[in-house]
Amino acid sequence: MPVRVAESSAPSQVPEAANPGQTSPQACTLLSVGQAFSGTQNVSSLQKEEAWRVNVRIQGCDLEHGYLCGTMEALNVPMADTPVVTFWEGEIVDTKNYTFFTDKWEATSEEDIKHWTKFPSFSPLLNQVEVDGGKSLDLSNYPHIFMRWKEQYFVNVGTDCGLTIAGFYYVCFSCSDGSINGYYYDPNSSPFQKLELKSTNEGRSGFSSSSYELQ
Amino acid sequence: MPTATSTTATATNTSTTATSGILHRLFSTDQDVKLKALRQLKNQIIGNRTKKLSFLKLGAVPSVAAILAEAVLADDGDRNNSFNKNVIVQSAAVLGSFACGFDAGVQAVLAAGAFPDLLRLLSNLDEKVVDAGARSVKMIYQSKLAPKYDFLQEKNMEFLLSLLNSESETVSGLGASIITHSCKTSVEQKILFDAGVLKKLSSLLEGSLSQKDSSLESLATIFKDNPEVVLKFVGSESGRALSSIIELVKDKFARTRLLASLCLIVIRNTSPCYLQDIAVKTKLVNTLLELLGDPGQVGDEASFALSSLIVQKEDMQKLAFENNAIDKLYCHLQKDSLNPRRFEGILLALADMCSKLECCRSRFLSSQVLNSVVDAVAHDSADVRSAACICFKSVARSIQNLSAGSFLTEAVVIPLVRVLDDPSTSVQVAALGVISNIVVDFTARRSIFIKCGGVKQLVQLSKSMDAAIRLNALWALRNLMFQAESKCKEGVFMELTASLLASLICDPEPFVQEQALALVRNLVDGCISSVEYVFAEDGIILDAVGRQLQSALKAEIGIQGMYVLSNVATGEEFHKEAVLNQLIPHAETGSQAYIIKFLQSNDSRLRTAAVWTVVNLTNSLSPGAVDRLEILRGAGIVSQINNMQNDPCLDVKLRVKTALGQFKTLDTCLSHTFLWRLPLAGYITLLSFFFAIKAV
Numbered sequence: 001m002p003v004r005v006a007e008s009s010a011p012s013q014v015p016e017a018a019n020p021g022q023t024s025p026q027a028c029t030l031l032s033v034g035q036a037f038s039g040t041q042n043v044s045s046l047q048k049e050e051a052w053r054v055n056v057r058i059q060g061c062d063l064e065h066g067y068l069c070g071t072m073e074a075l076n077v078p079m080a081d082t083p084v085v086t087f088w089e090g091e092i093v094d095t096k097n098y099t100f101f102t103d104k105w106e107a108t109s110e111e112d113i114k115h116w117t118k119f120p121s122f123s124p125l126l127n128q129v130e131v132d133g134g135k136s137l138d139l140s141n142y143p144h145i146f147m148r149w150k151e152q153y154f155v156n157v158g159t160d161c162g163l164t165i166a167g168f169y170y171v172c173f174s175c176s177d178g179s180i181n182g183y184y185y186d187p188n189s190s191p192f193q194k195l196e197l198k199s200t201n202e203g204r205s206g207f208s209s210s211s212y213e214l215q
Numbered sequence: 216m217p218t219a220t221s222t223t224a225t226a227t228n229t230s231t232t233a234t235s236g237i238l239h240r241l242f243s244t245d246q247d248v249k250l251k252a253l254r255q256l257k258n259q260i261i262g263n264r265t266k267k268l269s270f271l272k273l274g275a276v277p278s279v280a281a282i283l284a285e286a287v288l289a290d291d292g293d294r295n296n297s298f299n300k301n302v303i304v305q306s307a308a309v310l311g312s313f314a315c316g317f318d319a320g321v322q323a324v325l326a327a328g329a330f331p332d333l334l335r336l337l338s339n340l341d342e343k344v345v346d347a348g349a350r351s352v353k354m355i356y357q358s359k360l361a362p363k364y365d366f367l368q369e370k371n372m373e374f375l376l377s378l379l380n381s382e383s384e385t386v387s388g389l390g391a392s393i394i395t396h397s398c399k400t401s402v403e404q405k406i407l408f409d410a411g412v413l414k415k416l417s418s419l420l421e422g423s424l425s426q427k428d429s430s431l432e433s434l435a436t437i438f439k440d441n442p443e444v445v446l447k448f449v450g451s452e453s454g455r456a457l458s459s460i461i462e463l464v465k466d467k468f469a470r471t472r473l474l475a476s477l478c479l480i481v482i483r484n485t486s487p488c489y490l491q492d493i494a495v496k497t498k499l500v501n502t503l504l505e506l507l508g509d510p511g512q513v514g515d516e517a518s519f520a521l522s523s524l525i526v527q528k529e530d531m532q533k534l535a536f537e538n539n540a541i542d543k544l545y546c547h548l549q550k551d552s553l554n555p556r557r558f559e560g561i562l563l564a565l566a567d568m569c570s571k572l573e574c575c576r577s578r579f580l581s582s583q584v585l586n587s588v589v590d591a592v593a594h595d596s597a598d599v600r601s602a603a604c605i606c607f608k609s610v611a612r613s614i615q616n617l618s619a620g621s622f623l624t625e626a627v628v629i630p631l632v633r634v635l636d637d638p639s640t641s642v643q644v645a646a647l648g649v650i651s652n653i654v655v656d657f658t659a660r661r662s663i664f665i666k667c668g669g670v671k672q673l674v675q676l677s678k679s680m681d682a683a684i685r686l687n688a689l690w691a692l693r694n695l696m697f698q699a700e701s702k703c704k705e706g707v708f709m710e711l712t713a714s715l716l717a718s719l720i721c722d723p724e725p726f727v728q729e730q731a732l733a734l735v736r737n738l739v740d741g742c743i744s745s746v747e748y749v750f751a752e753d754g755i756i757l758d759a760v761g762r763q764l765q766s767a768l769k770a771e772i773g774i775q776g777m778y779v780l781s782n783v784a785t786g787e788e789f790h791k792e793a794v795l796n797q798l799i800p801h802a803e804t805g806s807q808a809y810i811i812k813f814l815q816s817n818d819s820r821l822r823t824a825a826v827w828t829v830v831n832l833t834n835s836l837s838p839g840a841v842d843r844l845e846i847l848r849g850a851g852i853v854s855q856i857n858n859m860q861n862d863p864c865l866d867v868k869l870r871v872k873t874a875l876g877q878f879k880t881l882d883t884c885l886s887h888t889f890l891w892r893l894p895l896a897g898y899i900t901l902l903s904f905f906f907a908i909k910a911v
Binding site: 026027028029033034059060062069071087089141143152153155175176201202203204205206207208209210211212213214215 | 608611612614615617618619648651652655657658687690693694696697698733736737739740741743778781782784785786787791819820823827830831834836837864865866869870872
């Protein structure tokens with residue numbers, strides 16, 4: 001979700017050491033293509049308490065490459081006439097394609113740890129992550145999936161809309177109930193803007209899904 | 216103009232007269248005239264396909280074969296009988312020329328019975344005769360029509376070894392050609408290896424140009440898909456022979472470089488553990504990219520070789536990308552008047568380059584190459600049309616570009632929909648492949664595809680007699696229905712009809728069944744009212760899903776079918792009841808519910824789909840959930856789910872936890888309802904029972 005420009009449950013056990021190349025998370029049906037989530041992003045600043053409603057939909061998922069993508073729609077953005085939709089791409093921390101260390105987007109490993117530790121489900125991993133970014137962890141059976149989501153472009157508004165997508169989100173997804181928590185990081189925006197999303201069933205009594213397959 | 220016509224006619228007449236004159240002289244009793252006619256015939260047909268064809272039609276091949284047979288019979292081994300030897304040499308050369316690069320010629324030579332006579336020449340004492348025979352037989356062995364050589368016969372193997380050991384490069388080259396042509400099975404590869412053929416071929420790598428080339432081709436044939444032989448070859452003489460092949464990738468002759476590259480590619484594809492040296496891999500990639508510039512056959516084949524090097528190998532695709540393969544292939548694609556073979560090869564190499572890596576696709580799309588590929592969809596050659604579609608399909612795997620709706624434009628869709636009518640099935644299948652990808656749409660541009668008549672075409676093709684076309688048409692419809700708007704679904708359903716969908720779910724081909732079920736799954740997802748689609752025409756679709764699930768031949772059918780039921784089970788009470796009826800067998804059949812089999816499947820995806828269906832049926836907020844739970848319990852489904860609490864698959868385990876949580880809530884409801892509804896007499900009985908137990 002874009003932000004304004006110029007604004008400045010714990011798991012029972014620690015995952016075992018990984019077999020390199022064998023650490024892709026297992027598919028989670030709640031995080032599959034087509035699934036929708038809705039919630040809010042807190043964009044409060046020192047001057048004002050504020051939260052924007054947010055909808056997310058997963059459009060692509062490639063676990064082998066630790067890749068996920070989708071759209072994020074911010075609904076009540078004050079300076080926009082319509083909901084603002086962005087396309088984002090995600091890196092799944094599978095310790096094969098990506099570790100907990102971002103190594104880009106102006107994020108230092110200290111900044112990484114500072115954000116990851118905001119998620120209670122991260123605490124059993126902390127010690128190992130401090131050593132090697134979590135490279136030696138096997139997260140394939142871990143009930144939470146950690147990701148970084150980076151917005152790539154505005155889908156329905158121009159870049160001159162007064163909003164920025166310069167930062168990225170640290171994201172923690174719960175495989176149990178499909179809830180998503182995230183923290184937006186951009187050195188030039190308010191710190192720790194919290195994203196809270198829940199899996200939606202779009203008026204259905206239960207879990208519904210669809211799928212596509214590329215040839 | 217009258218003058219020109221007259222001149223042409225005169226020239227044709229003269230030519231025909233000359234042609235028949237030569238043939239006439241072949242039968243001359245004057246041996247000099249006969250020999251001269253043979254020479255003339257040879258000179259006329261060498262490298263001239265038209266002449267070969269016209270002499271062929273006039274029956275020249277049986278005549279020359281007869282001359283050869285007669286001369287062979289007359290040959291008494293006397294080295295001084297030079298005249299007869301000349302006749303043999305010339306007639307063998309004529310037959311070889313007919314066979315050279317011309318299958319009709321090969322067929323004629325074989326039909327005339329000349330092959331045994333030509334083989335016999337290889338044992339002649341005269342070197343010139345042997346050489347002429349070897350050349351001709353080699354020409355024949357370069358055609359697929361040549362008779363298969365039986366390596367399993369001992370005397371044949373001895374003969375082959377004698378050829379390979381010959382001092383004559385033509386004869387040893389023939390030995391290599393026989394191997395290239397006839398070695399097909401792993402048993403033959405092994406027997407050739409055991410006979411020491413590899414050692415001999417390796418020594419030919421040091422020989423003349425033609426020996427090197429023939430040897431490289433034969434080696435590749437013996438290695439192909441036989442890791443055991445590759446292992447022995449690479450390990451022999453500390454890998455000296457392998458080093459020789461690697462060296463030949465730098466040879467000054469383009470054909471040798473191509474053949475050496477092909478040989479290394481076969482070794483690598485057979486035993487991926489070899490040739491991991493980055494320098495060798497880079498050299499291979501660069502050599503093949505450089506050979507694309509060769510104007511002849513080598514250039515035509517270089518792109519196919521590149522494809523076989525990178526196909527399904529992400530590391531090699533990355534390496535080729537880093538060496539500018541996309542730009543270089545595009546550069547060659549832009550050249551004017553590409554022959555169809557070269558055009559096809561470049562498109563297929565681009566397809567392989569873009570099959571896995573997004574960086575390749577984005578490089579491809581940043582150049583204007585897609586326009587050339589879309590133009591090629593309407594090329595005269597079916598192979599090029601098919602390759603263009605395969606290339607586009609590969610690029611259209613880019614989810615980033617699908618998300619941006621980059622491919623759904625009229626300029627792209629119109630030629631693709633048009634090619635769905637192609638007379639070639641392989642072009643139709645390839646076009647359906649591209650369409651399957653580009654209709655995965657997130658930008659509401661499906662309407663462009665529908666306006667261009669795409670849906671009508673897909674529905675028509677889903678009725679094809681050809682299973683591959685049915686499969687791919689349904690695949691495209693399934694992807695088109697992914698997250699589609701209600702109006703789009705409605706239009707597609709009207710075109711498809713419930714009865715056609717039901718019959719496709721029961722198609723004899725399991726792959727078609729799977730796509731049909733996946734299509735229905737997408738159809739009933741989204742807006743809640745879409746669940747009604749499976750109830751059209753008295754629920755013909757839902758019944759078909761239930762029937763197919765009962766006899767599902769593969770897990771994928773079970774998965775898609777269960778998700779259809781699972782989606783329908785998110786609807787109203789009536790929908791949930793209908794799903795339950797499909798899941799639970801009628802008491803009189805006495806059979807086990809198929810969902811139990813799915814819950815016990817080895818495939819975690821199928822177990823997940825089955826548990827989701829149960830979760831949706833027992834959603835605690837639904838009024839009828841309590842009764843449905845009882846029915847599920849009665850069918851043994853609840854106890855099966857209870858047994859899955861420690862499922863090795865996390866997704867299954869978590870869904871089981873949700874289901875058990877719901878069961879618990881419903882059971883609590885049930886016990887409250889039970890106590891509330893129990894009549895007074897019931898309470899008394901219950902209390903007496905309780906006190907009786909206490910007393911005991």
